[in-house]
Amino acid sequence: MNDLQTRVVSLCCVGALMTFSACSTTTSAQANDSTTRPAATDETVQETTRPATETAVPDTAAPKTTVPKAAGPETTKPETAGPETAGPETTEPATTTIPSIVEIVGPWPVAIVAVGKEDGPDTAAAQLRLTQLGFWAGDTDGEYGFATTQAVMAFQKYMGLDPSGKIDQDTANWLTVFPERARGTADDGTLVEVDKTKQLLFLIKDGKTIWTFNTSTGSEIAYTANNRNTGETESGDAVTPNGLWKTNRERPNGWWSGDLGDIYRPKYFKGGVAIHGMTRVPNTPVSHGCVRLSTMAMDLIWDGDHVPLGTPVWVHE
Numbered sequence: 001m002n003d004l005q006t007r008v009v010s011l012c013c014v015g016a017l018m019t020f021s022a023c024s025t026t027t028s029a030q031a032n033d034s035t036t037r038p039a040a041t042d043e044t045v046q047e048t049t050r051p052a053t054e055t056a057v058p059d060t061a062a063p064k065t066t067v068p069k070a071a072g073p074e075t076t077k078p079e080t081a082g083p084e085t086a087g088p089e090t091t092e093p094a095t096t097t098i099p100s101i102v103e104i105v106g107p108w109p110v111a112i113v114a115v116g117k118e119d120g121p122d123t124a125a126a127q128l129r130l131t132q133l134g135f136w137a138g139d140t141d142g143e144y145g146f147a148t149t150q151a152v153m154a155f156q157k158y159m160g161l162d163p164s165g166k167i168d169q170d171t172a173n174w175l176t177v178f179p180e181r182a183r184g185t186a187d188d189g190t191l192v193e194v195d196k197t198k199q200l201l202f203l204i205k206d207g208k209t210i211w212t213f214n215t216s217t218g219s220e221i222a223y224t225a226n227n228r229n230t231g232e233t234e235s236g237d238a239v240t241p242n243g244l245w246k247t248n249r250e251r252p253n254g255w256w257s258g259d260l261g262d263i264y265r266p267k268y269f270k271g272g273v274a275i276h277g278m279t280r281v282p283n284t285p286v287s288h289g290c291v292r293l294s295t296m297a298m299d300l301i302w303d304g305d306h307v308p309l310g311t312p313v314w315v316h317e
Contacts, residue, residue: 101208103181105132114172117144117165126167129175130155134182136211138296146279147296153283154214157198158182163214163283183209186314192247192275192307194291196240196317199283201275201291203306210306213297216281217315218289225288227259234259238288245269245313252302260288265298269313275301291315 098104108129113122124142130151131137135158138147149165156163159174167175184193184202193202193209194217201215217240227234250267258266264277275291277298286292293301301307 099187101183101187103183103208104179105181106179107177108132108175110176112167112172112175114169115144115167117149117167119143123148123167126172126175127151132181133175133178134209134212136213136297136300146294150214150281150294150297154200154212155182157200157214157283158212165283181209182212184212185316189312191312191314194240194275194313194315196242196285196315199285201293203301205306211300213293214281214283216278216283216287216292217285218287219285223288225260228257228261229259236288240273240285240287240289240291240315241270242315242317243270245315247275247307247309247311247313250309258290263290264295265302266290267301267307275307275313 108125110125112126112129115122115126120142123144124140127137127140127142127148130148131140133155135151135154136147137151138145152167152171153163153165155161155175156165156171159171159178161171161174162168182202184195184200184204186193186202186204186207188207190205193204194200194215195202196217199215199217201213202209203211203213218238220237220239222235222237224233224235226232247267247269251263251265253265255262255264256266258274258276259272263274266274266276268274273289273291275293275298277295278292279295281292281294
């Protein structure tokens with residue numbers, strides 16, 4: 001090989017080496033570029049983790065049944081979660097129509113005072129409130145008499161409180177805030193409803209309770225006593241019979257001698273069992289089977305003709 005050929009071969013080798021070196025540099029640069037781009041990797045992590053933080057508010061602020069994850073735009077536009085969860089169409093419960101027998105009277109404008117059984121203007125305020133709630137308390141005179149005691153006892157029984165007949169602090173609190181007029185179970189017709197479990201009597205007219213009274217029904221304890229009218233010994237189990245009855249006879253004026261004791265202006269509805277007045281109407285069932293009311297309550301029934309003959313009497317427990 002002459003000198004010219006030798007130079008040509010050398011130049012070709014140098015060129016080849018330079019080309020190989022350039023390719024190697026390019027490959028190395030590309031490798032470094034693909035392994036040293038933390039920005040791209042950070043963006044990927046940020047984009048995949050952001051929805052979990054952004055959707056935490058709608059997930060806790062509203063039930064999943066009202067704002068489904070799949071349908072809601074909160075994963076891409078969490079700023080819309082506020083109006084969606086606050087809207088009444090997704091968070092308000094279904095409206096319930098108040099039955100016609102419910103009469104809302106609202107709370108008393110001032111606190112009822114726990115007067116115990118003392119007379120005075122605070123007792124007069126309590127009498128007004130009891131009357132508003134449907135518990136007949138007699139005259140609003142500030143005197144803590146028999147009618148007021150019976151009305152307080154009826155309210156306490158209705159509310160599930162201790163039926164002491166005196167206005168303690170718990171009773172005063174409930175008298176102040178309870179918003180509804182008392183009502184029986186019956187929601188149709190005109191009748192007398194006797195609830196033996198609650199020991200309450202309800203006067204109901206056209207489906208609405210007009211008055212609620214304390215009562216005392218049969219003790220359900222077996223007894224033996226002399227029949228005043230026959231003179232014979234009589235035994236029984238002192239039960240006020242459950243069922244739907246009707247008043248069928250009555251005694252309009254004053255006290256009458258019943259078979260087992262004196263009774264006031266009775267209205268009979270099954271045999272010798274009657275609704276009648278008594279001077280003692282405790283907070284427990286103690287009668288021989290009749291339905292006791294205060295004498296004043298019985299006068300109210302008669303004077304208002306609330307229970308004429310033929311009136312249904314529903315006794316239940």
